[in-house]
Amino acid sequence: MSLEEPEPDVPATVEEQSPDEIAEMLSDHVIGREEHLNAPGYVIRPDAVQDVLSTLKTEAGYDHLSCVTAQEYEDRYESIYHLKKFDDPTQEVSVVVPADRENPVSESADPVFRTADWHEREAYDLVGIEYDDHPDLRRILLPETWQGHPLAADYDQDRPQVVPLRENANPLQEDQRSEQDTDTMFLNIGPHHPATHGVLHLKTTLDGEQVADVESDIGYLHRCEEQICQNGTYRHQIMPYPDRWDYISAGLLNEWAYARAAEDMADIDVPEYAQVIRTMGAELCRIAAHMLAVGTFALDVYGDFTAIFMYAIRDREKAQNILEDLTGQRLMFNYFRLGGVVWDLPEPREEFFEKTRDFLEDLPEALEEYHDLISGNEILQMRTIDTGVLPPEVAKSYGATGPVARGSGIDYDLRRDDPYGYYDELDWDVVTEDGCDNYSRLLVRLREVEESAKIIEQCIDLLEDWPEEDRTIQANVPRTLKPDDDAEIYSAVEGAKGELGIYMRSDGTDKPARFKIRSPCFSNLQTLPEMAEGEYVPDLIAALGSLDIVLGEVDR
Amino acid sequence: MSSDNRPFVTDDSQVLTDTRDARMTGEDNRFNSKLREAFGSSPFILTKFDKFMNWVRGSSMFMLQFGIACCSIEMMHTYAVKHDLDRFGAGVPRASPRQADVIIVPGTIVSKFAPRMKRVYDQMPEPKFVIGMGSCTISGGPFQEGYNVIKGAEEVIPVDIHVPGCPPRPEALVYGVAKLQERIANGESSPVTVKPYELEQFGDLDRDEIVDQLAQEIDEEDLVMRYNWADSP
Ligand code: SF4
Numbered sequence: 001m002s003l004e005e006p007e008p009d010v011p012a013t014v015e016e017q018s019p020d021e022i023a024e025m026l027s028d029h030v031i032g033r034e035e036h037l038n039a040p041g042y043v044i045r046p047d048a049v050q051d052v053l054s055t056l057k058t059e060a061g062y063d064h065l066s067c068v069t070a071q072e073y074e075d076r077y078e079s080i081y082h083l084k085k086f087d088d089p090t091q092e093v094s095v096v097v098p099a100d101r102e103n104p105v106s107e108s109a110d111p112v113f114r115t116a117d118w119h120e121r122e123a124y125d126l127v128g129i130e131y132d133d134h135p136d137l138r139r140i141l142l143p144e145t146w147q148g149h150p151l152a153a154d155y156d157q158d159r160p161q162v163v164p165l166r167e168n169a170n171p172l173q174e175d176q177r178s179e180q181d182t183d184t185m186f187l188n189i190g191p192h193h194p195a196t197h198g199v200l201h202l203k204t205t206l207d208g209e210q211v212a213d214v215e216s217d218i219g220y221l222h223r224c225e226e227q228i229c230q231n232g233t234y235r236h237q238i239m240p241y242p243d244r245w246d247y248i249s250a251g252l253l254n255e256w257a258y259a260r261a262a263e264d265m266a267d268i269d270v271p272e273y274a275q276v277i278r279t280m281g282a283e284l285c286r287i288a289a290h291m292l293a294v295g296t297f298a299l300d301v302y303g304d305f306t307a308i309f310m311y312a313i314r315d316r317e318k319a320q321n322i323l324e325d326l327t328g329q330r331l332m333f334n335y336f337r338l339g340g341v342v343w344d345l346p347e348p349r350e351e352f353f354e355k356t357r358d359f360l361e362d363l364p365e366a367l368e369e370y371h372d373l374i375s376g377n378e379i380l381q382m383r384t385i386d387t388g389v390l391p392p393e394v395a396k397s398y399g400a401t402g403p404v405a406r407g408s409g410i411d412y413d414l415r416r417d418d419p420y421g422y423y424d425e426l427d428w429d430v431v432t433e434d435g436c437d438n439y440s441r442l443l444v445r446l447r448e449v450e451e452s453a454k455i456i457e458q459c460i461d462l463l464e465d466w467p468e469e470d471r472t473i474q475a476n477v478p479r480t481l482k483p484d485d486d487a488e489i490y491s492a493v494e495g496a497k498g499e500l501g502i503y504m505r506s507d508g509t510d511k512p513a514r515f516k517i518r519s520p521c522f523s524n525l526q527t528l529p530e531m532a533e534g535e536y537v538p539d540l541i542a543a544l545g546s547l548d549i550v551l552g553e554v555d556r
Numbered sequence: 557m558s559s560d561n562r563p564f565v566t567d568d569s570q571v572l573t574d575t576r577d578a579r580m581t582g583e584d585n586r587f588n589s590k591l592r593e594a595f596g597s598s599p600f601i602l603t604k605f606d607k608f609m610n611w612v613r614g615s616s617m618f619m620l621q622f623g624i625a626c627c628s629i630e631m632m633h634t635y636a637v638k639h640d641l642d643r644f645g646a647g648v649p650r651a652s653p654r655q656a657d658v659i660i661v662p663g664t665i666v667s668k669f670a671p672r673m674k675r676v677y678d679q680m681p682e683p684k685f686v687i688g689m690g691s692c693t694i695s696g697g698p699f700q701e702g703y704n705v706i707k708g709a710e711e712v713i714p715v716d717i718h719v720p721g722c723p724p725r726p727e728a729l730v731y732g733v734a735k736l737q738e739r740i741a742n743g744e745s746s747p748v749t750v751k752p753y754e755l756e757q758f759g760d761l762d763r764d765e766i767v768d769q770l771a772q773e774i775d776e777e778d779l780v781m782r783y784n785w786a787d788s789p
Binding site for chain 2 (some may be wrong): 142143144145146147150155157158159160161162163164165191192193194197198199219220221222223224227228231240241243244247248249292309310313314316317330331332551552
């Protein structure tokens with residue numbers, strides 16, 4: 001973290017309330033207290049959700065609803081609202097809302113935090129809790145005709161299902177969908193479309209060339225990641241899956257999310273040497289991920305499959321080669337282990353360092369090229385400056401994080417604000433831009449590549465001089481890991497797209513009883529209507545590109 | 557050539573003999589391309605028309621620009637610099653299925669997407685070929701146990717070549733494409749698989765419990781796909 005540049009809007013101390021003060025603030029809404037490993041938990045009445053959350057938001061400053069976890073117990077359902085502060089994410093509270101076993105209903109948090117909309121729809125879809133007062137409680141990930149709620153206890157996976165194919169049946173058949181306003185036209189973008197970066201379906205209503213309404217239809221890549229992690233053992237079987245959430249080479253960043261949560265839960269210390277390797281690997285991943293983001297963004301805006309896209313891939317290839325040397329795989333690294341990493345740097349070490357240094361040395365020149373071709377280009381500026389505007393307040397309400405939030409001037413980066421790994425020992429800056437538009441988000445990514453390069457360089461210096469006898473890559477971790485019964489934790493790291501959080505609850509066995517992934521893209525994608533409505537269709541595409549979503553992580 | 561009344565003599569014993577001899581005897585094999593070998597010394601080739609068509613087809617394939625999951629990242633790398641699938645006459649991604657010959661299925665197929673993929677496949681003009689990329693398209697791969705995951709692309713569309721890996725390296729995909737080209741050039745037809753998942757009209761489904769339950773929600777004419785997670789291999 002850099003100390004040279006004091007950030008005035010991040011005061012060193014954000015006012016912190018003690019657990020008892022908060023309990024007092026919430027007065028008789030609280031019906032019980034819990035202790036989660038990351039935060040105090042308050043059990044509240046199911047009809048007081050809006051009251052409690054708005055009190056916490058306005059009076060205590062918990063302005064970031066990072067995640068909503070739903071789960072089923074033997075005697076009740078439960079939704080947990082994980083709250084944080086954008087100014088200091090180490091201050092957290094969990095609001096636990098029990099719901100009746102027979103008739104699971106609780107109040108929706110949507111009026112307080114816009115991001116609750118999708119999170120609660122997901123909870124309804126997968127677990128089966130219903131939310132009163134929710135504007136639009138439908139299935140979100142599974143097809144609308146699905147029967148049963150797959151993460152509920154009584155779900156029978158062997159039952160047959162029927163899925164209809166209604167949309168896209170014949171795009172030309174009925175052009176005017178809306179009865180009141182026949183000037184509008186309905187347009188499907190996706191689920192198979194080059195500009196959606198995967199299998200996303202945008203139901204767009206156009207008024208002339210302007211977007212009157214856009215609704216994202218997701219779930220075309222819902223691979224049951226949570227179920228699969230719940231069926232895997234902590235020690236070995238879960239680690240390969242994080243690689244596949246955000247698969248744009250961001251594997252190590254995702255692995256870290258799981259590693260962090262599990263290590264906190266089981267109280268494992270990671271040797272310093274392994275932390276440095278992790279930090280270096282993670283930042284290499286970030287560079288690769290941002291390169292692809294920039295390349296595909298240019299592809300969306302220019303439709304240019306030649307220069308910029310190829311340059312981006314060229315630089316990614318270099319990063320991937322280094323990662324391959326380190327981990328043995330190009331994309332799905334599976335390199336972290338609980339308590340460290342799986343093996344040391346490749347031998348001969350000098351060669352590895354040299355290769356990485358070469359990459360870093362060439363990077364400024366490559367970035368220069370990108371700036372020439374992209375950010376300095378008038379056409380791109382015309383397309384992106386002041387389009388897709390996302391004001392910071394809106395971004396916060398939707399729980400946007402990562403480059404999307406930082407492009408709206410929100411100074412929030414978990415690497416600095418909730419330090420883990422080796423980040424707080426190194427010298428680097430958090431990048432923010434105040435433009436709030438597509439251009440700022442692009443710039444943030446390009447500048448973050450520079451910062452990542454700085455971090456990697458320092459890590460290499462450290463690793464080079466690391467005394468040979470101290471190179472411990474893994475802590476001692478028992479072969480089977482069984483965290484304490486009923487331990488609950490939510491912890492997050494800064495993934496390539498933003499805050500990637502994991503909620504885990506243990507039940508005393510070697511597998512988690514509930515495993516919930518808070519994916520940054522899921523929250524970021526929710527902001528799309530805010531950015532695109534009223535704009536032209538091409539700006540919608542640019543806005544979508546600048547969000548840099550990856551569907552594996554949106555749908556999980 | 558003499559200057560009498562036969563101006564158009566092509567006595568090939570006298571034309572270009574030197575070069576040809578050198579080539580035939582192996583002294584100078586600069587011109588011994590595959591094509592030359594196929595042509596021999598004569599300017600004609602005799603071939604069956606469909607054989608010729610197969611050869612052409614295999615040598616110029618238009619791929620569908622189609623990304624699903626993690627494997628599509630490696631697929632993009634295969635198209636782009638370094639691996640450059642274009643070198644093998646197979647690297648022009650087409651955005652529309654109506655212009656494409658080959659669909660690479662790069663990733664996990666889930667229940668919501670399978671009917672759409674089937675539709676995209678149906679929109680491609682014949683003859684069409686399918687490359688399944690990655691373990692997910694073979695069996696569901698790492699996600700096979702998932703409640704929502706289709707256990708392999710072959711449940712939905714017939715697949716010509718499977719490229720295993722998770723994800724396969726770009727080199728592996730290139731190899732898969734080359735193999736497909738070889739098969740096409742040899743006229744080996746694509747396998748016909750029994751497809752358990754078909755798009756049907758809802759009204760045509762066998763009536764059972766689930767169909768009765770959904771009768772309110774789905775029109776008789778709506779196209780549907782029926783899944784049976786437990787029954788697929
Ligand atoms: S085979 Fe592996 S890499 Fe490919 S889509 Fe499936 S999980 Fe992803």
